[in-house]
Amino acid sequence: MSPSKIRIRHVGKRFERDGAAVEALHDVSLELCANEFVTFVGASGCGKSTLLRIIGGLETLSSGEISVDGRCIDGPGIDRAMVFQHYSLYPWLTVMQNIKFCRQLKAIADTVRSDSDVEIASGRADALLNLMGLSAFEKAWPNQLSGGMQQRVAIARALMPRPEILLMDEPFGALDAQTREVMHDLIRHVHQLEKSTILFVTHDVEEAIYLGSRVVLMAPRPGRIDTVYEVPLPAERDQDMKLAPEFIALKREILARIRETSGMRTDFELLEQLTRQAPAEA
Numbered sequence: 001m002s003p004s005k006i007r008i009r010h011v012g013k014r015f016e017r018d019g020a021a022v023e024a025l026h027d028v029s030l031e032l033c034a035n036e037f038v039t040f041v042g043a044s045g046c047g048k049s050t051l052l053r054i055i056g057g058l059e060t061l062s063s064g065e066i067s068v069d070g071r072c073i074d075g076p077g078i079d080r081a082m083v084f085q086h087y088s089l090y091p092w093l094t095v096m097q098n099i100k101f102c103r104q105l106k107a108i109a110d111t112v113r114s115d116s117d118v119e120i121a122s123g124r125a126d127a128l129l130n131l132m133g134l135s136a137f138e139k140a141w142p143n144q145l146s147g148g149m150q151q152r153v154a155i156a157r158a159l160m161p162r163p164e165i166l167l168m169d170e171p172f173g174a175l176d177a178q179t180r181e182v183m184h185d186l187i188r189h190v191h192q193l194e195k196s197t198i199l200f201v202t203h204d205v206e207e208a209i210y211l212g213s214r215v216v217l218m219a220p221r222p223g224r225i226d227t228v229y230e231v232p233l234p235a236e237r238d239q240d241m242k243l244a245p246e247f248i249a250l251k252r253e254i255l256a257r258i259r260e261t262s263g264m265r266t267d268f269e270l271l272e273q274l275t276r277q278a279p280a281e282a
């Protein structure tokens with residue numbers, strides 16, 4: 001068994017809302033190995049984004065601890081990068097400038113910066129642009145790109161400082177189905193190439209199974225881990241695997257469990273009950 005890259009131990013997070021406490025996370029524990037690709041699903045409000053934000057250092061925890069390579073995290077770090085649903089590119093910078101932006105900040109922070117550092121960074125930016133299939137768009141502005149292309153720039157920018165951990169919060173949520181499929185294969189390729197550890201939040205169970213080696217199902221009120229599923233597919237994947245019986249069976253099982261844990265009845269059940277309760281029209 002490989003050593004843990006990320007160790008999440010008994011993490012709790014409480015928010016105050018309108019004078020009341022919201023338990024966004026309750027006693028969440030999980031270990032991830034280096035180079036693992038783990039996906040997170042669950043009903044709205046079960047704490048998926050909060051957990052990712054805490055690991056990214058964008059949010060503090062109320063109890064428990066999270067360590068990366070044995071060191072407790074207490075804020076953002078160059079070892080962790082986040083990609084959000086909204087591409088958050090800088091509209092006043094070109095594609096290439098956006099990709100290099102974070103690297104520039106790091107370089108400014110470094111006291112010593114050699115010419116070879118700059119050269120290596122430029123080479124990496126070119127390589128990432130190429131990997132994302134955007135070489136022809138180096139000088140384009142973000143508003144000249146489609147949603148899928150913008151998200152590819154955002155991923156390249158996140159990868160630029162060679163983060164060991166990539167935190168992705170519904171990164172493909174705003175894309176159409178065809179573009180998503182292309183992005184799925186792209187991100188799996190990136191994962192193999194960069195050897196990063198990826199935590200990926202999604203509402204799409206099919207996406208979660210196709211991408212992850214494990215799917216973590218979270219449940220709300222309080223936000224917690226309900227079940228961790230091992231994905232019974234080989235490391236090398238292709239789109240046809242979505243039609244495999246074991247893929248479909250796991251998808252059914254996870255969807256059923258999300259319905260159970262969400263505490264929400266389906267629209268049909270609700271409609272039936274409302275119809276029964278409604279007084280007869282005169």
Ligand SMILES: Nc1ncnc2c1ncn2[C@@H]1O[C@H](COP(=O)(O)OP(=O)(O)OP(=O)(O)O)[C@@H](O)[C@H]1O
Nearest residue numbers: 015016017022024043044045046047048049050051
């Ligand atoms: N800054 C905040 N202040 C108060 N409550 C918050 C804050 N951020 C999150 N919450 C609450 O914490 C709970 C978990 O929210 P979170 O966004 O992590 O869930 P989620 O599983 O990512 O939801 P979704 O799938 O809808 O994006 C929710 O009840 C939410 O309202």
